[in-house]
Amino acid sequence: MKLHVPHIVSTIEAKFEAEGLTPKFFKLKPYSFFDSHSSGLLSLDAENCLLLEFATPDEEFPNTYQSSAYRVLVIFSLHQETDFSPALQYGLSRLRHRDIDRIILWSTVQVDQNIVQLLKEPRVDIFFTEIPTKEEVLKTKSISHFIPIESSDLLYSLMVNIIAERLIKRLRKLFHLILSEIAAPIYDKSYGRTRxxxxxxxxxxxxxxxxxxxxxxxxxxxxxxxxxxxxxxxxxxxxxxxxxxxxxxxxxxxxxxxxxxxxxxxxxxxxxxxxxxxxxxxxxxxxxxxxxxxxxxxxxxxxxxxxxxxxxxxxxxxxxxxxxxxxxxxxxxxxxxxxxxxxxxxxxxxxxxxxxxxxxxxxxxxxxxxxxxxxxxxxxxxxxxxxxxxxxxxxxxxxxxxxxxxxxxxxxxxxxxxxxxxxxxxxxxxxxxxxxxxxxxxKSPQATTGYLNVNRLLAEFQAEYEVIEHEPVLSMEDVKRVVDSFPKCILKTLLIRHQKTDAFVAIVIQSDKHLDMQQVSRLLNVNRHHINFATEKEIQRIGFPLGGIAPFGFESEIRITKFLDTAIVNYRCKWLYMGMGDNRKTLKIRKSDFLKIIADYQRVEF
Incomplete structure (x- = not known):
């Protein structure tokens, strides 16, 4: 479906009013601008931009505030722009000098972070929101203050409302920034002192x-x-x-x-x-x-x-x-x-x-x-x-x-x-x-020992391996984003605790598999309700930080029964990827060496 920017603008305006935001907290004002140097990209009018005007406390503090309003210009027409040429950047800076305090650019495409940071200097921010797919639109359960689009089908109206809601949600966060910007000169002298x-x-x-x-x-x-x-x-x-x-x-x-x-x-x-x-x-x-x-x-x-x-x-x-x-x-x-x-x-x-x-x-x-x-x-x-x-x-x-x-x-x-x-x-x-x-x-005063144990075992078995460094990962989805490999070559280690005995079970499976807890209970011959995934504190006790569980190197004093999915053994894969006790590092290890290290694990088909 082709998206029409004026529909986004008018829907946001209507939702602002329906939610009681205008004119109670800010006013919407008409705005127009044309910059001949930016190849027409900065041709602004009521159909592709919104001017939000927030009142400043200039009457109470006339010596502090030069203007009675703080103005935020939200531009929608650049939502597919990625280049941001010097001419366009110059045009945006000219806008800032026309009594505009902050500019917000709506984007539906990822913009290079260097450009994002460069634009921040003249107080231009990019708000990225994806256009929802048809499947996402159809799965939407509720919309606050639905605004129908005239002469459009329901699916298109839903899509526009979803985009508008996402943008308003992000703009609400912006309102906090604007509050801070306005309050800064009087914050220590006034805010919180009078109440x-x-x-x-x-x-x-x-x-x-x-x-x-x-x-x-x-x-x-x-x-x-x-x-x-x-x-x-x-x-x-x-x-x-x-x-x-x-x-x-x-x-x-x-x-x-x-x-x-x-x-x-x-x-x-x-x-x-x-x-x-x-x-x-x-x-x-x-x-x-x-x-x-x-x-x-x-x-x-x-x-x-x-x-x-x-x-x-x-x-x-x-x-x-x-x-x-x-x-x-x-x-x-x-x-x-x-x-x-x-x-x-x-x-x-x-x-x-x-x-x-x-x-x-x-x-x-x-x-x-x-x-x-x-x-x-x-x-x-x-x-x-x-x-x-x-x-x-x-x-x-x-x-x-x-x-x-x-x-x-x-x-x-x-x-x-x-x-x-x-x-x-x-x-x-x-x-x-x-x-x-x-x-x-x-945080627990006891440092986790898993990372040291993993490195000790790698040296002991003379394993061939490589350490991939990255931003901290907290989930398997994070891991897949930083590790460029097939999901079946990426392993995850799941830790399970028996509530009655305080014993632990470690199960190593391929990253794209989901563990059947009923199967685990049958394997252990215990009641399903007596076993649960280990809590994050229990994972730390076993020797690992959040997002950094390794399939070996557990704290030696804790009793752990260990299982390996036979699918890992049977899958043709030269290298395997796994946690190593530090959520900023992924271990890439030769499969044959990995199997030597965990040779004593029970092999089960999960």
Whole structure:
């Protein structure tokens, strides 16, 4: 089906209105532009671009803001562009000088990362979304605010709505960046200071972090710390007084500019601030952090702003040394404010959660408001944390002050009384109804030994092999992307635990096979309900990190029954690929040598 850009534009406009985003949070304005130097590529009008206009707090801070609006231009007509010639880049930079603060380019094709980074300099971002296939469209179960396309069949209308939804989802993430860009000049002076419950949380969070830093320092863990979503460096500078080096990241250039200004004033040269979008990009030189960090911080609700919680936690895990800690905060799904709605408008909170829409309404000033993505802390996130880390504490705060009007807390006696009550509730395990959730957890202090064991066995058997280095892999799909070989030559090792005996089973099969647990239970002569795949902590106990399980080299003290699929033996393949105890490395080994190393494994057809 041929896609018509005007249909995408009009559908997004309609969905913005249907979802209550316009004109409450921003206005849509007409825009036109023609650049003769770009061969007509930058010929813009209402059918191929959208201008979003966000109000700035210029009335409240006239000496800080020169303009009453922050303008974002979303261009749809370049969705198949890959070259981005110098003339086109020049045209985009000219656009930025016409009262446009940020440009978003929708793309349906992959653009070279060097070009993507080059365009970021003049604040031009590329949002990539694929056009759904017919099969994907037909499998779609629900669409929010379906907008029919006149004179089009249902299939085409569905496709346009799916694309529009994907773009709006990405734009909602952008709204958070715009909030940060606008708020940066007044962030430390105003945001969170006027709303007392928010201010009290920020101070309470700092107290909790300071205690953790002190504990880590006493244990000699004061090397490298990372602050993700650092803002203007509120916590980064505190960390800088205790750690040798602090790397602090934020997706807002304005926030980083402000942080660097403060850095110069403080002479805090061991705190390094960098612009980076953690959710959509690797950190600059991220490889250098693997296994090198003592502390990772993602504070002031940062945990709720990342959609893929599992990926976030695993990246943090990879960065940490054994025994290193994470300090994170989220907006809390069990907050009492989500069950009780006060009648007063004078909230003591700077932001209000909208659970139904997974969003957060942030009021910078009465006219400068934002609706941004927010994923609440719940049992799902708690489970993800427990699968990887050892959780030291989960504290929620504040509960009472989150319900009260701001003017009540302006009375110092009342504020101090409610603060004391909230702190008592926060330290009570049964009370988990505060507005924010603070999580402190650590990586197992025991280093995994599987990688060393694998290398020892390779040397012992004089195996012919090669090590393929790559970005960390967390799934078999990741492995297939980095290993250029047939799936039947790529092996995966599945670890199973018997709940009654605490014994483990290792089964080595080809990567494209799915394991039948009923067959395994019959093979072991046990009840199917008594066996399960090993948890991530159990995998670490056996000697391997997440995404790095090898078919040999297990911790010798743990009882493991080992099986090899006969299909591996029978398949004609000179080389085999497998994990080797490090999720950044894949072992390529001659098949004959591999079979010697695992000669004692029981051979079974799976």
């Amino acid at each position: 007392i419950a928010t201010r009290e949380f920020m101070e309470y969070e700092s107290e909790k972090l300071n205690k953790l830093i002190k504990r880590l320092k006493q244990d000699g863990r004061n090397g490298i710390a990372i602050d993700v979503g650092c803002g203007t460096g509120r916590h980064s500078f505190v960390m800088g007084r205790h750690f040798e080096t602090v790397f602090a990241y934020d997706f807002s250039p304005n926030m980083i500019d402000e942080a660097n200004r403060i850095r110069r004033d403080k002479n805090a040269w061991n705190v390094i601030f960098l612009v980076n979008d953690f959710e959509y990009e690797k950190l600059i030189d991220e490889k250098r952090f693997y296994g090198q960090c003592d502390l990772v911080v993602a504070s002031f609700g940062m945990g709720s702003f990342i959609e893929d919680t599992n990926s976030m936690l695993r990246r943090f895990y990879d960065w940490l040394k054994p025994g290193g800690a994470i300090f994170m905060s989220f907006y809390n799904a069990n907050s009492i404010t989500l069950n009780v709605t006060p009648s007063w408008r004078d909230s003591a909170l700077s932001a209000q959660v909208d659970r139904e829409n997974n969003s957060l309404e942030v009021n910078l000033t009465p006219k400068t408001r934002f609706n941004i993505f927010c994923k609440l802390f719940d049992t799902g996130i708690e489970g993800a944390l427990n699968r990887i880390f050892h959780v030291d504490s989960i504290t929620t705060y504040p509960m009472i002050m989150a319900l009260l009007p701001n003017n009540m807390l302006e009375n110092e006696f009342a504020r101090a009384s409610f603060e004391a009550a909230d702190k008592t509730l926060a330290e009570t395990k049964e009370s988990q109804n505060g507005y924010y959730a603070i999580v402190i957890a650590h």
